[in-house]
Amino acid sequence: MHNDPQYDTECSRRDEMERRKFLKKMALASSASLMMSEPRRLFASTNNEQNTPPAATADSCILLWMGGGMAAPDTFDPKRYLPFEKGLAVEKILSTFPAIDTVVDNIKLTAGLENIARIMDRATLVRSHVQPDLGHILHSRHQYHWHTGYVPPQTVAAPHIGAWMSKVLGPNNPVIPPFINIGQQIEGNGESEELKAFTTAGFFGSEFGPFNLSRPMEAARAVRPPEGMQTDRFNRRYRFYKKLLGESPQSEFASEFQQQSMLRSIDNAHRLLGSKDKQAFDLTLEPKKSFEAYNTGHFGQGCLLARRLVEAGARFIEVTTEYVPFLHWDTHENGHTTAARMKQTIDRPVAQLILDLERLGRLDRTLVVLASEFSRDMIIEGVPGSTAKDQSRANVDQLQEIRHYGLHRHFTGGTSVLFFGGGMQRGRLYGETAPERPCVATVNPLTITDLHATIFTAMGISPQTAFEVERRPFYATPDGVGKPVMELFA
């Protein structure tokens, strides 16, 4: 130790006594809720919904994200079908798959979704979800809007809806991070910066941010000791650390609130890394038969991981088909072939997830939402009359080759959303799009704001929930105006 005699005076020791008295007094005077840097929860002066949260119908939420714009007419909202034929005028095309029956009389889906068709009696299908015209159609902006409820850019960093749940509700099981994000590789993506902008807890701070598991098979690694470190060494290291901490000459600061919070976090981390619950992350522990029922690739594995994590007590999980510019649902060309492949990817695992949750008795309290940032159309970019730039890469008037066949433009006028469980109705169809182009929502248009209000309400969060950030109110739905669609609830 480098004690400097020059400063070590009698006086300072006396001061130290005074200081402690003062600090004690001050600690009493300060209010725990009035944090300087943390956003402060706001309560309305009138006695309204903002102060009394709705009764939750779900404890967990799984968002199955169809990143890139899933074409409703080729999936959950079949229209007139025309098979591929050379010379066919593209303006005639609405659906590129025939309709199939489901177990619910008035609900048809498109071919390729046979497994989901068999469980539609557990679903609420919304066909009238609409998105605003943001001018130039850019996936990341619409995804930002869908995930945060706010149109980018914003003057403060808006939190993802998973972060709202994490912040307002906290974890179901204290060792499992409340917001888990599965399947999106962010680094290396052509729009990585844009993805980061909404894959965040924003002003809530990273405590409420996503635990990113980009590859489900590697999820177990995220909660294991580092590669090459055996568990006993990992535990020994932690024990040593605790001892060292206990002997720290700075132990007088141990009660400091920031230091307390750090030590709590380190304890939390080690609780997870050392707990049995962490096995939920390990897909190799799943029986082979069950694993194979899900295994259509990353997305299917992600659904399985989501199921295991819900069982372990996760609060909010997003599983994405992964957004990569021009890949997967982002069909700027070759839409039909790609949609067929994507349906193969999602059909089995989604159905299996619902059936498993039901079998485990968890479907009633788990809200599963399947959604996409917008739909697609063969002709229209945006909505009718929009000035959005045409981005099709198969820009022809008549089909010449299979590459031209499919829905290649971004359509924001009518999108399908599926709900399962979590207090939603079963076998219910809500909203409708026009039978002919433009297939815009004609019955019960449902905005992102109200869709979010519905999801938040199911989770027991008032859409008017507000926090103060930079001394302004910031609401769970913009301006707190989101209205849940109560008729969707069972």
Place this chain on the structure above:
Amino acid sequence: MARFHAAAGFPGTGVEGNASKSYKSGVCYAGCLDTLAVSPEPGRWLVVLNRLGVADIKQVVRQGRVLIYNENAREQIMIHRLGPRKPGGKLLPTCRAGVLIACAVGCWLADDVSLSAGTVDFAHDVVPLLKKHCVECHGGRESKGGFSFNTRELVMGSEVISADQTNESRMIELVLSEDPEAQMPPRDRPRLAAAEVQLLRAWIDQGLAWEPGFSFAPQHYEPPLLPRRPELPPAIDGRDHPVDRIVDHYLALHKVPRPAPVNDGQFMRRLYLDLIGLPPSTDALIAFVADSSYDKREALVERVLKMREPYATHWLSFWNDLLRNDYSGPGFIDAGRKQITSWLYESLLHNMPYDQFVRELISTSPRSEGFIRGIKWRGNVNASQKRDIQFSQNITQVFLGINMKCASCHDSFIDRWTLEETYSLAAVYATEDLELHRCDKPLGRMAAAAWIFPELGEIDPSAPQSERLEQLAVLMIHPDNGRLQRTIVNRLWHRLMGHGIVHPIDTMHTPPWSADLLDFLGVHLTENNYDLKRVIHLIVTSSAYQSESQRLDQQPGVNEYLYGGPLARRMTAEQFLDTLWSITGTWPEPDKLAFMADSRQQGGQLKEILLLLRPGAFDPDADKLSADGTAQKLSRPEVYERWRVRWRDRPVRAAFRPLDPFQASLGRPSRDQVVSSRPSQVTTLEAIALSNDPYLAELFVRGAANVLDLHHGPSEALIERIFLAALSRQPTPVEKDLAVDLIGPEPSTQAVEDLLWSIVMLPEFQWIR
């Protein structure tokens, strides 16, 4: 069939007509107007329900929108025209009364709307209405007739409004009254429009919703604008440093005990991390502690401030956050954003005077223009996020500690700034007519360039943009603009002492805990030729800085802070990584993008910095001669290799690296917004990363090997070196015993790895105190 009629409150409207809306059939009819008629065209209209908020129908029509008010649902329907006009689809200046505006197919509801809307929005609907008609006499300092709208409590406690009893509500009675003596507003003022009465009714019906904490009462505190040189109180106990004279006086006044001084090692670690972002080397530390000269601390401060490169690199992160500068990120995708890295690094390297620094950021050169240009976002953007408005928000936040974000949508609730002022400042930058928008709705007024402190001077709105910006820059650095000085010295105090003199630091409309201290530092800046290093010097040479940190068992509330010494500051992501890399010798290799920017102009930062440090170091565009004498371009790997060689063994510090998930998890922000402080809490997700992140784990593996490589001798000596390097102190005997137990007499790499990890995870390592 719903019945619509044009909102009677708007000039040129008021004729009723029938309308229907039916979404089922895909056909929508929505209202009629007598002053204009619209020829419907399939798919060319968009129906939007919206809240009240557009002031002038002429403006609305000019914008290609029609506004209709639905009496039944207290909703307003706005029709936007989409796309360019086509013959037959245009707005006609004259009209056929009673023509239905019909949308054939293609009718669709935009997102910011709710069909069941009708809930009154206090902030966006009620406040503007009350401001327009009422609060001039019944708000702020006025309360004519003993009635004030200032707070909800005042309104509720009056007899003018009783919630739940609309019909009997005295306010509605007065507003509707024909009695010239009783009516409100008084007879010499315009009456409320029918729609406004409806709104008022709805507000009362819905229980007088109020924004928590909102008041029409003026802010109590208006900070002074002019600089002020405070008289220094007499020194106590011979502590005659100006900062200490003020602070000691404060402590005595508030009966707060004076914090104990820190020892040399602690001081040196604190100083190094604060000024250059790195801990002292073991040798420098030992030498400093052994030095017996009485002025060694001051000499050390001088020495550290002269470390040009480390200083510039450390403060680069501070300014990158504030000036929203990064090497990659949102916005680059569309060439909608420009780096100022080269200009900024050079300014820091040469310690550019702050007035010149500000001037060059406002009245720009191509190298510095990236800041005021903001980010151009693709597609339609909320009016408050257009580049002109970003300009207004960013320069006021960064240079003046003013939050103009509120006032970008409506007059601010939290301080005195108005929408008009935000737009006037934006108009200094705007190159096209800039129309005021309240909450994204056009107001029909154009903004004229103006400066927010007219007492210092004016801007000529008719001058061209470059002149306007120069005029603004001159006003901003006007010697009488004490706000500029106070804002920056407050940021520096906050950075070095853990808490602002004014806090939060972006809200300079908050009373300082010591006006004398704030004002003294401000004057010190100007009197020293705006030299920021002199302000830093002044702060760190004070006993206040060199004293033990204050321990707070709870975070103090907004008005509860009492200065009692510096607060411990958590290492930034950059300080953490730089420290770890330096004590383990595991500096990263420069990445390719850092030398060779991509097509979006992301990256290239190391190249720019190297060219500043070694002008003309390398010209990658120069051809190389091949053996046969013909010129050939260098390949990309060759270019990279040459840059790397010229970079030599300079450390690639975290500030130079693009944002990665690990730095993000340690709190480095995505710089698409101005950020002035970093998170102070270690989160669970972060703690998981610190425990098992593969990159970090690998650093410990390599680091332990490096440490062992350099070590010969007993374990005790190794442990001492690690403690000295990481914590700038010797281990205590107990710590040494524990560590020896762990690593044994012949330490393995794994054991040293675990020791390193454990030390790095100590709060003592991660907090600067």
